[in-house]
Amino acid sequence: xxxxxxxxxxxxxxxxxxxxxxxxxxxxxxxxxxxxxxxxxxxxxxxxxxxxxxxxxxxxxxxxxxxxxxxxxxxxxxxxxxxxxxxxxxxxxxxxxxxxxxxxxxxxxxxxxxxxxxxxxxxxxxxxxxxxxxxxxxxxxxxxxxxxxxxxxxxxxxxxxxxxxxxxxxxxxxxxxxxxxxxxxxxxxxxxxxxxxxxxxxxxxxxxxxxxxxxxxxxxxxxxxxx
Numbered sequence: 001x002x003x004x005x006x007x008x009x010x011x012x013x014x015x016x017x018x019x020x021x022x023x024x025x026x027x028x029x030x031x032x033x034x035x036x037x038x039x040x041x042x043x044x045x046x047x048x049x050x051x052x053x054x055x056x057x058x059x060x061x062x063x064x065x066x067x068x069x070x071x072x073x074x075x076x077x078x079x080x081x082x083x084x085x086x087x088x089x090x091x092x093x094x095x096x097x098x099x100x101x102x103x104x105x106x107x108x109x110x111x112x113x114x115x116x117x118x119x120x121x122x123x124x125x126x127x128x129x130x131x132x133x134x135x136x137x138x139x140x141x142x143x144x145x146x147x148x149x150x151x152x153x154x155x156x157x158x159x160x161x162x163x164x165x166x167x168x169x170x171x172x173x174x175x176x177x178x179x180x181x182x183x184x185x186x187x188x189x190x191x192x193x194x195x196x197x198x199x200x201x202x203x204x205x206x207x208x209x210x211x212x213x214x215x216x217x218x219x220x221x222x223x224x225x226x227x
Contacts, residue, residue, distance in 0.1 A: 049124050049127065051127055052127075052157075052184070054184070054190045055124075055127060055159060055161070055182055055184075055190060058077050058191070059122070059180060059182060059192065060124075061073075062074060062077055062078060063119050063165065064119070064122070066106075067114050067117065067118065068113070069107075069110070069111060069112060069114030071102065071103045071106040074102075074106065075103060077191060077192060078191055078192040079096055079145050079191050079192075079193055079194065080097040080102060080145075080195075080196050081141055081142070081145055081195055082095050082097045082196060083141075083196050085198070090219045090221065092220075092222070093141075093144040093147075093196075093221070093223060095223075096148050096150075097196065106204065109203055109204060117167065117205065118167065118173075119165060119167050120165075120166050121166045122163060122164075123163065124162070124163055125162040125164055126162040128161075129157050129158065130158050131158065132146060132155075132158050137220045137222065138219065139213075140195075141196060141215065142181040142193040142194070142195050144220075145193050153185040153186060153189065153191075154186050155183055155184075156183075156184040156185060156186050158183050159182045159183070159184075160181060161180045161181070162177070163178045163179075164176065176209040176210065177210075177211065180193075194208070195207060197214040198214060198218060202214035
């Protein structure tokens with residue numbers, strides 16, 4: 001009886017150790033999508049996704065750098081909207097989030113070294129070229145970024161990218177699903193376009209790991225009109 005009780009006490013720590021080991025394997029063998037279609041007969045979803053060179057790398061690196069707390073590098077591979085409340089439920093886009101504000105916000109929300117977030121694996125399920133402007137701004141806030149692109153950048157191709165992965169403590173990981181907007185901005189520069197959200201009522205963790213609508217019931221406008 002004593003041995004049975006002792007074994008039951010060990011079940012949870014042993015499960016955590018096994019989960020930690022699995023997390024280590026996933027980090028060493030991340031679900032990077034292959035650039036070419038897989039041979040017939042494969043059951044690897046990631047290997048069957050055919051992506052333009054660079055797109056898969058920027059998606060994978062975005063989440064990997066976020067996991068490591070390398071927020072400056074996360075900033076360099078993305079562009080995020082800045083919204084300001086101008087009235088009851090009305091938000092105006094005033095440009096892009098500055099670098100230091102971006103880093104400070106992530107440090108406060110996710111920890112100085114990514115300590116409040118764990119992302120053991122990320123996978124691209126699909127990537128479709130699309131045309132911005134086909135949806136209202138409130139449904140696709142990323143469109144506003146195109147009116148505030150830094151000098152030297154211009155839109156080549158706009159992609160809707162379906163991403164899945166795991167997030168959370170190694171003992172209790174949860175699946176996440178997100179449709180990211182990723183843009184080829186010319187010269188081999190790929191950027192993840194981030195919608196931003198109504199601060200402080202929305203967190204980046206919610207915006208980057210779920211397909212929820214942070215602007216539900218709100219109105220969005222842009223201080224700049226499309227050129």
